[in-house]
Amino acid sequence: MVQPCWDNSNKRVEFPDIPGRTVSMVGPGHLTNGGRATYIENAYELLDQPGEWYLDRTAHRVYYLPRKGENLARADVEAAQAEKLIDGRGTATAPVHDLAFRGLQFSYATWLTPSGPEGFSEIQAGYTITGEKGWATQGLCQYVEGGTCPFASWTKMPGNVSFTHGQRIAFSDDVFAHLGASGLDLGTGSKDSTVGGSVFTDISGNGLEIGGVDGQTPASGVRVTDNHLYGLPREFHGGVAILNGWTQSTTIAHNQIDHVGYSAVSLGWGGWPDKIGDPATPNPSHDNTVRDNLIFDYMQMLDDGGGIYTQGLTGTSLADGEKVTGNVIHDQWGLGKNVYTDNGCTYETVEGNVLYNASYANVASRHTDYRDTLGNNDPTLVKDNWWEEGTADGDNKGLVTTGNKIMAAPSDVPSQIIGNAGLEPAHRGLLNRRVGADSTPEAPSRVGTSTAGVDALYVTFNPSFVDGGSPVTGYTARAYDASGRQVGEQAVGAAQFKRTAVVRIGGLPASAGPLTVTVTANNAHGTSAPSLASLPLTPTAVTALPGVPTGPKLRTASTAATVAWTPPTATGDAKVVGYRVTVSDGRAPIDVTGRDVLVGQPSAKGMFRVIGGLRPATSYTVTIATVTAAGTGPAATVTATTKA
The missing domain is CATH 2.60.40.10 (Immunoglobulins)
Structure with a gap:
């Protein structure tokens, strides 16, 4: 609650004529939970679980409650003090250049800012509001008097290994682990640099950062290929594995990203004005490519993100706009999308990807284009993907959907497409590289x-x-x-x-x-240690059945169909824990469970599942019923004919 962090978190400017809408267009104007602390740490009195520790800053003494079997006489304890392991700072006229870092491990650096008065007042992806009264002006540009520009140019999380205005900097066969900020930052003015064959894990915040969003010289020609990023962020959970700001000709290809708390890859910035009908912030981005990556088990802690998340303008046309191609993205936990084209995302091509097991949509792509008054959508091409969504071909005022194929299982996809995603053969040994000592898991x-x-x-x-x-x-x-x-x-x-x-x-x-x-x-x-406790709840009797699911649809291919619906408007006196889907061909009922079933109830968020093993040119009737602790409610019914 120290200043300026407290005010920067709890006094965000709101539009006077739009109650609850902050001028930043991101998050609430005041802290949730009534401004009460969620948890408290670093007090001696709280040492009650094995594995907990307390730092007495005055006495320079650490107290630790050992886990069973631990012997501190043989323990290797690292207390990081350095915030920069490498800090390469060039200028536009005198860049740092032609350096190679091969076969190194970068570990045991910290980030001390969040422990001081500045704290950690996050917006998104590790960007924070900083400075005295930063809440009143920082990055608010045209929306408040004295607002700094460009819009949304908040403070980026630093890298423990960092370069600005670096040219032809190469990292290969390296490890970035046990780090307290971002692992590697190739920031403003980075050019023609590469990161390949490396491991990023056990990092407090973002894994890898490219470029910035402050209107300075964009990064260009950066290639990030054949890396394994996993098990992050450990502390600043809004961080992402790869954060790409406003850059040019960036390639992010053949990486494997798995077991991450939020989005796997985040690109672009400044699209939030879309929320109030203004165009996205102009930026220098163009010709960025995210291709042939394998992304799974992502958004394991937070919602409202994606395997690949993009926001804001990506170029000047579909020709030089962002390309998201050939990626295999599956098994999302939080409520989101495999590929998420968020506010103001313009000139994105999503083509030839394999997308499944998302909690809301495979591709969420429709946004109004506010650069003019024509009422069109942001120009977007969604083409030739293998997915479960089943949306029909069409041109919806600039949003073009064409040639996408319904998949009931990965086996429906040609094996060479799936086999091409992720680490290339020469780099697959990264998956066996062990970083750090084995231990118990982190708590849920x-x-x-x-x-x-x-x-x-x-x-x-x-x-x-x-x-x-x-x-x-x-x-x-x-x-x-x-x-x-x-x-x-x-x-x-x-x-x-x-x-x-x-x-x-x-x-x-x-x-x-x-x-x-x-x-x-x-x-x-x-x-593991126990999780934080749930809120108190007294079990009660449940008798009222849920209502009928709404808006059922059946989107058909020749041998598969996507059944889509939204939750019932009334769920009775218990929460929804599943749906029961029956198909008129006599197969056993399909019990639909999972994370997307449980969140946002009652909600307009769509549900969908694929039914495979159908016969071409055949009429099928499908029913969907809601399941709660009280039982199974009445069913919605939909009938359609598969394609010949």
């Missing part, structure tokens, strides 16, 4: 509960995306009464939880009163 996050009857709770949470070097095998949810006494427990395998996204704790004492729940994760090395 965002634990929530809903009633499942008078003696039971449904528990939802976000999985552990940092697995400690060994895959998470399962989770255990434990319920506690107001006195802290454990009154219930339920374990679930990791694969089952990935499918259902919910755990039921039954057999709870009916008179226990409000209960809280924590969750731990397990791997071959043991059990």
Whole structure:
């Protein structure tokens, strides 16, 4: 609550005629949760769990409560002090140039700013509001008197390895790990530089940053290829694996990005004015390409992002606009899209990708183009993708969708397309490179509960995306009464939880009163620390069935169809935990579960699933019914004929 962080987080300027809409167009004007702390750390009195530590800054002493089996006499403890391992600062007329860093590990650097008065007042992707009264002017440009330009030019998270105005800088076969800010920043004026065959993991914030959004010399000709980025961000969870600002001729290709808390790749900036009908901020971006990457298990902690997320103008035409091609993107957790073309995203081509298991849409691409008054959409081409969305071909005022194919499973896609994505053969050994000691997983996050009857709770949470070097095998949810006494427990395998996204704790004492729940994760090395507790909830009886799902549609191909619907307007007296889909060909009912089922209820957010194994030129009737703890509600029905 120290200044200026407190005011920069809690006094964001709002439009006087648009209640609740900040001039930054991002987030609320005041802190959520009533401005109350979510959790408190670094107090001696809080040392009550093995693995916790406390720093007495005055006495320069660290107190640590060891985990079972730990012997500090043999421990390797690193307390980072340096904020820059390499700091290459050139100028436009005197660039740093022609340097190569091969086979090195960059580790044990920190970032001290968030621990001081500046704090960490985040906007998005590690960009923060900084400075005395930064909330009143920083990056607000034309919208407030004295606003600094360009719009949304907030303060970028620094890199522990950093270059500005660097030319022909090459990183290859390197490791960026155990770092406290961003791993590597190729910032303003970076040119013709490469990052290849390297590993990025266990980093507090963004993995790799390219260019900036402050109107300075853009980065150009940067190539990021055949890298493995995973298990991040560890601390500043709004960070992304690869952050690309306003750049030119950037190539991000053949990387594998997995197990990340938010978006995997984020490109562009300054599209937020779209929210109030203004055009996106002009910028120098053009000819950027994101191709042939393998991205999975992303958005494991936060919502409203994507495997590839783009915002703002990407060029001057589809010819020099951004190209997103040949990527395989699947298994998203948070509510979002495989490819997310967000506010003001103009001249994007999304072509030849394999997109599935998203929580809202494979491609979200329709935005009004506010550069004129014609009422068109931002020019976007969505072409020849393999996906589950099933949207028909068409030209919707500049949004062109053509040649996309419905896939019921990855086996429907030609194997050479899937095989080409991700690390090229010469670099696949990166997947076996071990970084750091094996350990227990990070605790799950965002634990929530809903009633499942008078003696039971449904528990939802976000999985552990940092697995400690060994895959998470399962989770255990434990319920506690107001006195802290454990009154219930339920374990679930990791694969089952990935499918259902919910755990039921039954057999709870009916008179226990409000209960809280924590969750731990397990791997071959043991059990994680407990998660933060859920809000208290008292189980109650549920009897009222949910309503009928709305807006059912059946989008057909020859041997598959996408069934789409939106949740019922009324869910009874319990939350939705699934849907039951039946097909008129007599197959067993399909139980639809997962993260997207559980969030945003009741909501207009669309649901969709693919039904495979259909016969061409055949009429099918599909029903969709909602499932809650009270039972299965009445069904919606839709009929359509598959293509010949």
